[in-house]
Amino acid sequence: MAKRIIIAGGNIAGTIVANRLAQKLDEELNKGEVEIVVLNKSEEHVYLPGQLLMAFGLETPGELVRKERSLLDRRIKFLHGDAGTMTKIDVENRQVITADGKPHKYDYLVISTGVEYTWEEVPGYKEASLTPYEFDSALKMREALENFQGGTVVINVAKLPHRCPVAPIETTLMLDDYLRKRGLREKTRIVYTYPVEGVFARPITNKMMKGIFEQRGIEVHSPFNVTSVNPNEKIIESQEGEKIKFDMLIAVPPNQGAKVIGDSGIGDRRRWVPTDKLTLRMKNHSDVYVIGDATDLPVSKAGSTADFESYVVANNLANDIKGNLGVKHYGGDVLCYIATGTDQATYIRFSYTMNESPPPPSYIHWWGKVMYNKMYWTVTAKANI
Amino acid sequence: MDQVKIYKELDLTSAGCAGPLGELNQVAGDLKEGEAVKVILEGKESKLLVESWAKKKGFKVLDVKEEGKKYVMLIAK
Numbered sequence: 533m534a535k536r537i538i539i540a541g542g543n544i545a546g547t548i549v550a551n552r553l554a555q556k557l558d559e560e561l562n563k564g565e566v567e568i569v570v571l572n573k574s575e576e577h578v579y580l581p582g583q584l585l586m587a588f589g590l591e592t593p594g595e596l597v598r599k600e601r602s603l604l605d606r607r608i609k610f611l612h613g614d615a616g617t618m619t620k621i622d623v624e625n626r627q628v629i630t631a632d633g634k635p636h637k638y639d640y641l642v643i644s645t646g647v648e649y650t651w652e653e654v655p656g657y658k659e660a661s662l663t664p665y666e667f668d669s670a671l672k673m674r675e676a677l678e679n680f681q682g683g684t685v686v687i688n689v690a691k692l693p694h695r696c697p698v699a700p701i702e703t704t705l706m707l708d709d710y711l712r713k714r715g716l717r718e719k720t721r722i723v724y725t726y727p728v729e730g731v732f733a734r735p736i737t738n739k740m741m742k743g744i745f746e747q748r749g750i751e752v753h754s755p756f757n758v759t760s761v762n763p764n765e766k767i768i769e770s771q772e773g774e775k776i777k778f779d780m781l782i783a784v785p786p787n788q789g790a791k792v793i794g795d796s797g798i799g800d801r802r803r804w805v806p807t808d809k810l811t812l813r814m815k816n817h818s819d820v821y822v823i824g825d826a827t828d829l830p831v832s833k834a835g836s837t838a839d840f841e842s843y844v845v846a847n848n849l850a851n852d853i854k855g856n857l858g859v860k861h862y863g864g865d866v867l868c869y870i871a872t873g874t875d876q877a878t879y880i881r882f883s884y885t886m887n888e889s890p891p892p893p894s895y896i897h898w899w900g901k902v903m904y905n906k907m908y909w910t911v912t913a914k915a916n917i
Numbered sequence: 918m919d920q921v922k923i924y925k926e927l928d929l930t931s932a933g934c935a936g937p938l939g940e941l942n943q944v945a946g947d948l949k950e951g952e953a954v955k956v957i958l959e960g961k962e963s964k965l966l967v968e969s970w971a972k973k974k975g976f977k978v979l980d981v982k983e984e985g986k987k988y989v990m991l992i993a994k
């Protein structure tokens with residue numbers, strides 16, 4: 533019987549790891565000794581990082597969506613809709629149940645179910661805000677910015693951790709630059725609100741970014757833990773007792789793991805799956821790996837993290853089957869470009885043992901960010917390097 | 918301390934983008950009465966940071982142990 537590997541969730545992490553596994557298990561796939569199945573709700577794959585650029589009119593919606601089938605190695609099976617929507621991940625009985633009622637037995641499972649937004653944790657938040665974190669809202673944000681004539685813009689991060697930890701900084705600095713270029717900066721008060729002291733929780737990046745915020749005249753209110761938003765009066769309120777009136781609210785919604793993780797009882801209270809920081813195996817389950825935003829690891833929830841992790845998961849899982857590849861460890865590697873305007877950027881690269889050392893913002897790194905995005909469909913998603 | 922249940926162990930010796938306080942802020946917020954989070958930190962600076970954060974937010978530091986360069990702290994509601 534062929535060994536079946538199920539990839540639970542087929543967006544950024546699931547796609548990269550599935551393609552990398554197909555390369556590692558090339559012969560076994562061709563001989564029918566191994567089967568790889570990707571399960572995903574939708575037949576479409578969305579490149580979420582592009583939504584930030586789209587919100588500022590720097591990317592078009594069509595660039596951000598592809599058919600998942602077209603990205604996967606042709607030998608990988610792909611199920612979507614009811615056939616791909618998981619209702620239960622049953623790690624005790626080594627099976628996944630989909631919405632069409634079908635059980636899918638597996639020999640190995642990779643959990644790549646990502647993040648879901650729990651807007652309901654903050655009353656009034658969704659109605660009152662725009663966000664680059666959701667595709668439709670990013671489009672509305674683009675329109676709202678085009679029509680914006682000045683006033684107070686509040687950028688708020690509801691809870692940590694959230695996916696793409698640098699996106700709120702990028703949103704703020706891109707907004708500042710966007711408004712300057714439109715001659716509206718003088719008429720706009722930009723207020724950045726964040727759950728812990730500072731603008732970012734890593735000290736080196738925090739120091740650098742705080743300096744840039746100061747130079748640009750951006751107000752910082754932190755710690756600011758949002759409790760509710762009044763959409764009619766346009767007031768955002770914090771646990772610390774602050775109330776800020778806004779004309780536009782740009783939100784980073786509360787993040788949790790996918791609902792199916794909670795429903796299956798395999799996550800913590802915020803539905804993150806307990807994961808070994810080196811092997812990326814689910815704790816206490818040697819036949820299950822976890823990758824991307826779904827893990828409970830204190831590393832960045834970023835596409836680049838998923839890419840770094842995919843080498844480890846694909847190697848170790850292929851080694852479980854073939855036994856001759858050795859074991860790799862994930863070193864906590866992360867790379868995040870940080871846009872500091874609409875045509876300049878810096879980046880941070882760090883790991884479990886190495887701190888970041890962001891270079892001064894420049895056009896070259898902006899170009900790096902844009903190229904990274906452009907290469908996603910042809911290189912990264914297809915695991916071509 | 919026998920009656921305290923450890924909800925989660927947070928290894929923050931190599932904290933990612935949410936930083937030590939970012940991770941802890943959330944997990945501590947999820948604590949129920951009678952529960953604690955066990956935090957592993959590296960360096961005195963991180964320990965002091967967490968202590969001052971706990972004081973500000975009204976969390977109790979139940980225990981601090983020094984293990985080489987690392988600190989193991991128990992933080993409760």
Ligand SMILES: Cc1cc2nc3c(=O)[nH]c(=O)nc-3n(C[C@H](O)[C@H](O)[C@H](O)COP(=O)(O)OP(=O)(O)OC[C@H]3O[C@@H](n4cnc5c(N)ncnc54)[C@H](O)[C@@H]3O)c2cc1C
Pocket residue numbers: 540541542543544545546571572573574579580581582583584616617618619644645646647664665666695696699790791792823824825826833834835836837838867868869
């Ligand atoms: C605005 C924004 C900007 C960003 N910028 C960057 C950046 O510049 N660089 C960077 O590296 N990262 C960036 N990111 C982060 C990056 O997009 C995420 O880290 C990445 O998408 C994580 O991939 P994932 O596959 O783990 O999760 P996801 O992309 O969320 O994929 C999870 C998949 O699982 C599916 N799924 C969940 N539950 C089920 C179920 N029950 N049944 C079937 N399928 C299910 C989902 O539908 C989804 O397709 C950004 C994110 C945003 C929102």
